[in-house]
Amino acid sequence: MSTTLQVRQTDLATTRLQTTEDTALADGQVRVRVESFALTANNITYAALGEMLQYWQFYPTGEAGWGTVPVWGFGTVTESRHPDVAVGERLYGYWPMADQAVLTPQRANAAGFSDGAPHRAGLHAVYNHYLRTRTDGLYRADNEDVQALLRPLFITSWLIDDFLADQQFFGAQRMLLSSASSKTAYGTAFQLAQRGGIEVVGLTSPGNVAFCESLGCYHRVVTYDALEAQLDGATPSVYIDFAGSVGLRRRIHTHCTGLAYSCSVGASHVGDLGGAGQLPGPRPVMFFAPAQVKKRHADWGAEGLNQRLVAAWNQFSTAASAGPQPWLVVQRHQGPAATQALFATVLAGSGDPRAGHIATLLPG
Template identity: 35%
Template sequence: MSVRNATLCSPRPSAATLGETMIVETTLDLAAIPINHVAIKVDRFGFSANNITYQALGEHPHFRYFDFHTAPTSELAKTHGLIPVWGFGTVVASKHPKITIGERVYGYFAPTRYLVVPVSPSDVNKHAFYVPRPNLPPNRRPYNQIQRCATDPTYSAVTDAENLTMLYRPLFWTSYWCEDWLYSTGCYTPSDNSKVSILISSASSKTAFCLAYLIQKRIGNGELKNTKVVGLTSTRNAKFTENLGLYDEVHEYDTFRSDGAFQMQSERQWIYIDVAGNGLLNKEIQRHFASSSNGRVVKNVSLGVTNLQPTSSANDSMKWSHNAFDPTAPALAPSDARWPKTENFFMPEWLSVRKHQLPVSEIFQRQLNAWGSLMKDCINWVELQPVLGAKQVHDAYTRLAKEGLGPDKGLIWSLWEEGVAASINGKL
């Protein structure tokens, strides 16, 4: 059966001239997919600054986000890549003996209507199947996993539960494992018993405020004492960030150095978690802590780069190249003695460390508990904003690339027009 496919394709930073992000239509014969491949109808996917980072780091030699899915034609693949997206879909064709048509699945898909992927013949279990990507490092396995909803204890078929899952799952697990990394490596508990503040930039982003939420949970459970969570954000997002109620203090990029409440906290040790990745801001923060009367930064973690734009050059993205868990990564020399070297946190790498330290059943149970709490607590944090249809998604993307992202909307996109998804499903 031949179907029309539509795919959002983005220019490669390495292409001689940066073209436009565009919708490309192709024809796909579902009956002709190769052996050990499945075709997934990608119903909906979440979109946030995280996806813009995937795009900006698409050709970065460490991250290689454009190597997960390829553009629909080999000619186009020379100039364009596909931004990975986390979404839900349904298997609509299968040439794999253990995967059946009609299965609901969640995974690291592409912004397309139909996605054809290979599935390793042996790497299938009742919870998930895996896309073999021998070209990528083995610790990228979480990205290769396609989860089978029927056996996922956290899955709910309610549309909004799927929407919240697409939006939060990739970000929340980063926040969750980053918090686990800070806690389990003793960062919160200085030997001199001084008070600890965790300073988080781009505090209005979901990754940042989920981290604040998780630290507050630990404080609430009595596991942490004398700990404060402090958010740094832009003026336009300050109200939103304060209203979340997840930070003990919120300060603005433009005024934090003159904001009396941020000064004179010499008794505190600070952990800086940088989600913005803004070099100028980081210089200002460094300048602030150059004075010992403002406290001492003991850990300096790079968690994100919300400041990367869809049009960021390969050169911009190369700045984000140091890796805390890569022993071969060269150390950054601290530019002054009061500023610790930057450590990059990359969730798949820390999780692969934890898988050697904790039984899988414990990891599974911890995640189940954390996810259950999040789904109850997150309902009012952002308003879900669905965009349906290829042209509409293209327009929404263009707007977002031009105007940036507001924190109060949770973007849920689909290249399918409303109603079409169900009828196509029915026919197959």
């Protein structure tokens, strides 16, 4: 039997647990027990933008209106009818919010393989690739939870920083990051703060100011309600929007007359999403991480890209998990009901920003 957490696509607060009989594997398929995955605001973005960016298509439910939110984490192969994938192999990748997944490996090599399921053929390769932990340069057995929580987000953060640097920051001197307490935002801030001549400003709610300031990667932290009073609108700036809030975006675009570029990344404020409409200043542009991966793969080659990522990841993951007050404190949630409750909590945007949630639908 397999259990999956499904979400109503037009009302993310409505969820259900579906249990189905296992089907026999076809030749070339493998069954993976999904043992642990992270649940963060990033997954809420996947759901909120599921139709636009095809996230619902990775693990279709077969029933109109219901979707399975993809998650990053670890699994172990429990059954294999593929000659190049062994039972017992541990994999890192993009899973359904379920207790198992059936994959159709193709292009298998020492590093991993891609899922060759027909319905995933047109989806981006970054999300279709599964890594064997025994050969993965970023993998460490003693910090799997940190990897599941921060690795996919940090790769996006690293690519945002790399993209902006590649564009000479559009001539701006100040980076404005909304949802500054979110993991993707502070990963981006961590990278940006290492560059000279750029002021990194975190925008957040009053309750998250102390947390954002404790990270040490924001030069300033400004509350949403005070941004007009505390920010000089004429300073050449880039807005990196992790919130997706229409109202906040309009305020930034209206107040910041020196806005050079507006970069839309996330959708953590799901109650206030919508189109940009007619805004003053530059038109917001959606950041799509796989496009920057493709560019740098062409520029540096796979090995060059991987070396840079590994070095940056090691520095960031150490900073995030070290010291008397780590940026991330792992909380575990075991079983279908606990995972369903956790999804509601993360969707509501409540909770301690320092908490990192690791879940499994496997029973305790």
